[in-house]
Amino acid sequence: MNDNMPSLEQAFQQQIDSKCKVEPQDWMPPAYRQSLTRQIAQHAHSExxxxxxxxxxxxxAPTLQRKSILLAKVQDxxxxxxxxxxxxETLGVGREQAYLQxxxxxxxxxxxxxxxxxxxxDVGMIGWLTDGAAIVNQVPLSRSSYGPYARAMIRICQEESFHHRxxxxxxxxxxxxxxxxxxMAQDALDRWWWPTLMVFGPPDADSPHSQRSMQWGIKLFSNDELRQKFIDQTVPQVHYLGLRVPDPCLKLDRESGHYKIGPIDWDEFKxxxxxxxxxxxxxxxARNKAWEDGSWVRxxxxxxxxKQAALKTEGNVNV
Amino acid sequence: MNDNMPSLEQAFQQQIDSKCKVEPQDWMPPAYRQSLTRQIAQHAHSExxxxxxxxxxxxxAPTLQRKSILLAKVQDxxxxxxxxxxxxETLGVGREQAYLQxxxxxxxxxxxxxxxxxxxxDVGMIGWLTDGAAIVNQVPLSRSSYGPYARAMIRICQEESFHHRxxxxxxxxxxxxxxxxxxMAQDALDRWWWPTLMVFGPPDADSPHSQRSMQWGIKLFSNDELRQKFIDQTVPQVHYLGLRVPDPCLKLDRESGHYKIGPIDWDEFKxxxxxxxxxxxxxxxARNKAWEDGSWVRxxxxxxxxKQAALKTEGNVNV
Amino acid sequence: MNAVAESNEQLSQYLLRMGDNCLILSQRLCGWTGHGPTLEDDLALSNVALDLLGQARLWLDYASSLHPTKRSEDALAYWRDAHEFRNLLLLEQPNGNFADTQVRQFFFDSWHFLVLTALSNSTDEKVAAISTKALKEVDYHVRRSSHWMLRLGGGTELSRSKLILALEQHWNYVGELFEMDELEQEMHACGIGCDLGALHAEWLAYVNDVLGKVELALPSRTPFQSGGKRGKHGEHLLSMLMEMQYLQRVHPGAQW
Amino acid sequence: MNAVAESNEQLSQYLLRMGDNCLILSQRLCGWTGHGPTLEDDLALSNVALDLLGQARLWLDYASSLHPTKRSEDALAYWRDAHEFRNLLLLEQPNGNFADTQVRQFFFDSWHFLVLTALSNSTDEKVAAISTKALKEVDYHVRRSSHWMLRLGGGTELSRSKLILALEQHWNYVGELFEMDELEQEMHACGIGCDLGALHAEWLAYVNDVLGKVELALPSRTPFQSGGKRGKHGEHLLSMLMEMQYLQRVHPGAQW
Structure with a gap:
């Protein structure tokens, strides 16, 4: 059986490389399952x-229209x-199990x-910046090697781009x-700008799992690549709105066409x-309170x- | 012993009539104790x-000054x-016992x-009208035949007249x-006017206990007398403020010098x-919630x- | 006021009652968003909130179009004081626990369904159209809250006792649902509104039927709270409006 | 800005910290009025609220007198946004249960007492006078909240467990109490302010002594929450201010 392992892993890598989705019933390396589980759980909890x-x-919300949009968004x-x-759950982790963690x-x-x-x-910033960052992060993930995750991502990204707009x-x-x-808008931007840039995770140099995740098709671009993409796309929008990016070092690098930012306070992140x-x-x-308050309802x-199931069985026997 | 009863009651009535206060240790007719208990308990609960x-x-509260005044008032x-x-408690009814009722x-x-x-x-109306009515009701009660009640009333009335102003x-x-x-002021007056007039209780004709209470010096004026006193004192204040009494029938009876009001909706009162x-x-x-939430603290x-008492005893024994 | 203006004013008042019911209950339900017992319950409550908010906007929009100065739906939602709201007292009651929320919903949905059914035959085309549209959503609401009566009433001892307490406490506010005041009579007479009194028997039969399935009954006393339709509200509405209207009122004239 | 204006501005910022601490904690305590475990506790909490409100007014009044436009105490209390408040994060935490409230109070009172003791020797006469006056009240506050540590910690198992949880949760906010930022250093250097860092040992000794009497100890981790003094606040302050400032802001310019 041990002899099969290398070939199973080879076959698995071939499956990945040929862009053929991994499905729940397929064999997968334990570490792949583990990485994916961590990633999906973290993503689910984040939502x-x-x-x-x-x-x-x-x-x-200050108008009924905005209230309606926000309510629908939180519902999404x-x-x-x-x-x-x-x-x-397709990876064998029940919702309650994940939730208790x-x-x-x-x-x-x-x-x-x-x-x-x-x-x-802030509500606008969460939609524009945070969901904007999420899209940059997640559009590639809709090509993730794991089928159920990729398909969830497709639906999610469609809705996120709505929220972003x-x-x-x-x-x-x-x-x-x-x-x-x-x-108020500037104040909110000042507070959300840096945390949003941190959403993409630590710099590539400090991101230990990245290499293998990319090989497995769970991760498709590096943290820094995605962060730069977001910055390049968002800074012009900030300028268009007449707002000020709270980064005195920010400048457009004419040569590369990229915006260069000042140092991120990774200590705060940690x-x-x-x-x-x-x-x-x-x-x-808040999550614990909702869970505890709801226990008697569940x-x-x-x-x-x-009781209904028992009645049904009983009914079937009697008839 | 039964033979003593009539003379005890006579002596009691003499004590009342000679304006000599009844004190907790004094004999009092059971019905006097009962009336007084009901009255004081209702009064305590009302506060x-x-x-x-x-x-x-x-x-x-819209200013710090007003916040401070209101906080002090509720404290009072x-x-x-x-x-x-x-x-x-001087009548043998413990606070918790009364409170549970x-x-x-x-x-x-x-x-x-x-x-x-x-x-x-509304905060103003409660002070001006409700406490105003309370004063009209309670100033006579500071001459109540029952000593502890009369003395409480003296202190209370002093503070109430502060609140009224x-x-x-x-x-x-x-x-x-x-x-x-x-x-806002007119809206509040519209809502508080009639309920305040009802504070004085049902019309004398429908007030069964009044006669005996007056004889016992628990009650010193009739409901209607007190109500009229309040109306005569308050209507000119309403006019002074340029507000409108929400009573189309209101008019000054030149002969008696009293303001006559329209019919009170006693059905609503009931x-x-x-x-x-x-x-x-x-x-x-709200009262139950505070009581239940506070039970573990009590x-x-x-x-x-x-435990402290036990320690003290132990300490004394050891020393 | 000429006859058209007067009848517009009456219709507008009638529409406010419908709209405020939806608006206030929706606002209450929004308090559950993110805090439900499960994700599914959270979604379901938000769904109802969203449906009701949509209905509120249709009613208020229509009401505001009849107003001489054509106030917007937002002017109606954000710039009226508590005494100008026309919602039923039942709907401004706080969320309480999950049983309280579902009982409030059950009493309202089952009434709302009958009212909308009647109003979908209104002689006023717009009233009929809004009602018909809303009815499809409310059909789902009433199934859902009825089902909760069964689940809570037939679930555990604890859920049953909480349900019974909630039925007790919300029952007081039910009388107002079937009161026909002058405005309702006028609206019914001219074929726009419906006869609330006439719906009572059917409502009672439905509610008793649902509760009967888990051997529960309505309290026997006559519900006595009333006044919301005439603008007499309690303190709970006030704190709700303070939060709801804050931004609009602190920034008068701003666009959002 | 000339030197006087600059030093006025600094002093004014310093006074805001003192004033906002009192104002925000007082506002929180007002939430207990009418809802305490006993009438006596209700009165005691209201008393502390009233004392702190009085102190807040003295500090804010002094702060506003230094402002070029002489804003009133009410302008400061009602017209600043959350990020302009300078209170410690500890004090904006919600009331929670009675243990939460008393722990928040105990951590603050014991600190407040030491700070006021130091400030009563301030070279600024007004600061010294306000501190001396406040100290008499705070002397009572700290006795009272210390006593609650004993009663709750040495009461029942339930009260003890609630107290332990409250100590855990509020501990995070304690670090900020002893942080010396540039403003504090400046104020200390010129003899107006005090050295918060230098108070830490005495505070710790006092708090440990009280808790030690019922065999409790402070959490061992370093408290990490900070920012309130620089205007970085949490969502709880926001909803508190929305309620507190509602009337003023909805009726700008009105006299009350």
């Missing part, structure tokens, strides 16, 4: 936790979490959701509004990833379903 | 429940509740606190303000008294006190 900062603004995020937890703090989610949403423009539109409206609105961000505690508490649902 | 509609506005009400529960809905409190406080002017000042400031502020007011459920729920306090 689920990511609902929180925006959800708090649904009840405060719940839907994304559903797809992703389902994709995770989130609740006890063992599992990670995107660090950006540990920043507070402090004004209405809506976020931009929200900010545009504010920048065209009163001086206070403009100031602090925040390690639970020391402004809202880590609140986010996990139990009731299960008990009712059991 | 305690009455904190709620105003307390909700402390965090919303807590203090009044303390005095009154203490007076009740409030929580389970058996005990009554002033119905006016079952109306919602819907805008900042502060409430009037709040409303005056609003009537001198913007059109919206003026409108509905509300019987638990059907807008906020009855909320008020009792238990901790008691347990700690027990």
């Amino acid at each position: 689920y936790v990511g609902m929180l900062p925006e959800a708090a603004w649904i009840t405060r 995020e719940a839907g994304h979490a559903q797809y992703l937890y389902a994709a995770l 989130l609740l006890n703090g063992a599992a990670k989610y995107l660090n950006i959701f540990n920043y507070p949403a402090m004004n209405w423009a 809506q976020g931009f539109d929200l900010i545009r409206t504010m920048t065209e509004g009163t001086p206070q609105q403009r100031q 602090r925040s990833i390690n639970g020391q961000g402004m809202c880590n505690q609140d986010r996990i508490q 139990e009731a649902t299960a008990a009712y379903a059991d | 305690y429940v009455g904190m709620l509609p105003e307390a909700a506005w402390i965090t919303r 009400e807590a203090g009044h509740a303390q005095y009154l529960y203490a007076a009740l 409030l929580l389970n809905g058996a005990a009554k409190y002033l119905n006016i606190f079952n109306y919602p406080a819907m805008n900042w002017a 502060q409430g009037f000042d709040l409303i005056r400031t609003m009537t001198e303000g913007t059109p919206q502020q003026r409108q 509905r509300s008294i019987n638990g059907q007011g807008m906020c009855n459920q909320d008020r009792i729920q 238990e901790a306090t008691a347990a700690y006190a027990d």
Whole structure:
């Protein structure tokens, strides 16, 4: 059996290289499964936790139209979490199992959701910047080697690009509004800019798993490549809106055509990833509270379903 | 012993008639004790429940000065509740015993606190009108035949007249303000006027206990007398403020010098008294919630006190 | 006021009642978004919130078109004070626990369904059209909240006891749903509105039927709370509006 | 900016820190009024709230007098946005349960007492006077919240476990209390302010002593949350300010 291993792995790599999707029933190297599980779980949790900062603004949305858009958006995020937890289940990790790891703090989610949403423009920034970053990250993932993940990504990316445009539109409206609105937009940009750039993860030099993930087709571009893509696409939009990128070092490199940015404060990133961000505690508490408050409802649902199933069986026997 | 009863009662009535206060250790007719207990308990509960509609506005007060005044005012009400529960204890009814009757809905409190406080002017109306009515009701009670109650009333009335002036000042400031502020004041007056008139209780003709209570010096003026006194004192203040009394029938009777009002909707009064007011459920729920949420704190306090007492005894024995 | 203006004003008031019901309940339900017992429940509650918000906009938009100054839906939603809202008191009650929310929903959905069924035959074409559209959504709402009565009532002892308490507490607000005041009578007489009183028996039969399946019954006392349709609201509406209207009111005239 | 204006601006920023601490914590405590475990606890918490509100007004009044346009205390309290507030993050944390509230209070009171003691020797007469006045009140506050540590820690198992959890959760915010940034250093150097870092040992000794009496200890990790003094706040402050500032902001220019 051991003799088969190298050839199984070779066959697997061939499957990847020939762009033939890996499906749940296929053999896969344990490390591939493990990497993928971690990645999908983190992605699912990010959608689920990511609902929180925006959800708090649904009840405060300044027009019914915006309220409706935001409500639908947060709903989409719940839907994304559903797809992703389902994709995770195809790898043998149940939703509750994954979820409990989130609740006890063992599992990670995107660090950006540990920043507070402090004004209405933050809702726009989350759509425009955060979802913009997500698209840059995820469009390649819709070509991921793992079938269920790739298919989930296709649906998710379609919706994210919608959110991205809506976020931009929200900010545009504010920048065209009163001086206070403009100031709110700038304030929000100042707070969201750097955390968004960190969404792409540590610099390639410090990203240990990247190489193998790329070989396996789980990751298709490096962190720095994706970050640069996002910057190049977003800076002109910031300028178009008449806002100021909060980076005194930012400049366009005429030769390469890329925007060069100042140094990213990776220490802050690490602090925040390690639970020391402004809202880590609140986010996990909110998730735990919803879970605990809902336990009697889940139990009731299960008990009712059991009784109904029993009745059905009984009925069948009697008839 | 039975033979003594009539003479005890005669002596008691003489004591009352000669304005000599009844004190806790004195003999008193069971019915006197019962009436007084009901009256003081209702009064204590009214202070305690009455904190709620105003307390909700402390965090919303529009200036720090007003916030400070309102906070101190609600504190005074807590203090009044303390005095009154203490007076009740002198009649052999423990605070917790009385309190549990409030929580389970058996005990009554002033119905006016079952109306919602819907805008900042309501805070003023509660001070100006409700506390104004309380003063009219309570100044005579500071001459109540029962010593502890009379003495509590003296302190309470002093503070209430403070609140009354502060409430009037709040409303005056609003009537001198913007059109919206003026409108808020009128809206609040429209809602609080009639409920305040009902504070004095049903018309004398329908007030069964009154006669005996007056004989016993628990009650010193009739409901209608007190109501009229309040109306005569308040209507000119309303006019002074340029507000409108929400009573199309209101007119000054030149002959008697009294203001005559239109008919009071006693059906609404009865509905509300019987638990059907807008906020009855909320008020009792709020009180129950505070009581339940606080139970572990009270238990901790008691347990700690027990342990300390035990330690002290032990210490004394050892030393 | 001439006859057209007066009848427009009446219709507009009637539309506000329909619209405010949807708006206020939707706003309440938004409080669950992100906090439901499961992702699926979260989505389901948000769905209902979104449906109701859409319906609210249709009603308010129509109401505002009848107003002499053509106020926008946002002017109606954000610039009226509590006493100008016309929603049923039931709908402004706080979310409470999940049973409270579902009971509020069940009482309302089952009523809403009957009302919209009747109004889809309204002589006012727009009222009929909005009702017909809304009915498809509400058909789903009422199934869903009815199902929750079964699940909670027939689930565990704990869920059953919470459901019973929720039925008790929300029952007080049900009377208002079937009250026919002057405006309702006027609207019914001219064929635009419906006879709420006439729906009571059918509503009662439906609600009793659902609750009966898990051997529960409605409280026997007469529900007594009323006033929302005439603008007499409680403190809960106030704090809800303070949050909802904050941005609009702090930035008057701003575009969002 | 000339030298006087600059030093006024710095002092004003320093005063805002003191004032905002009192204002924000007072506003939080107001949430307990009417809802305490007993009438006496209710009164005690309201008392502390009232004391802190009074202190806030003294600090803010002084701060506003230094401002070129002489903004009023109300302008400072009601018209600054969240990022302009300078309170410690600890103080904007929600009330939570009674243990949470008392731990927040205990950490603050014990620090506040030491700071005011130091500031009562400030070279700025007004700072010294306000501190001396406040100190009398805070002396009572710190006794009271210390006593609650004993009662909750030495009460029942339940109260002890709640207290431990509250200590855990609020500990993260303590680091900021002793941080000396540029402004603090400047103020200390000129004799107006105090050296927060130098107070740390005494604070730690006091807090450990109190908790030690009921065999409790502070968490061992380094507290990491910081930013409030520089205007970096969390979402909790925002919703608090929305409620607090509502009336002022919706009615700009009105007198109350």
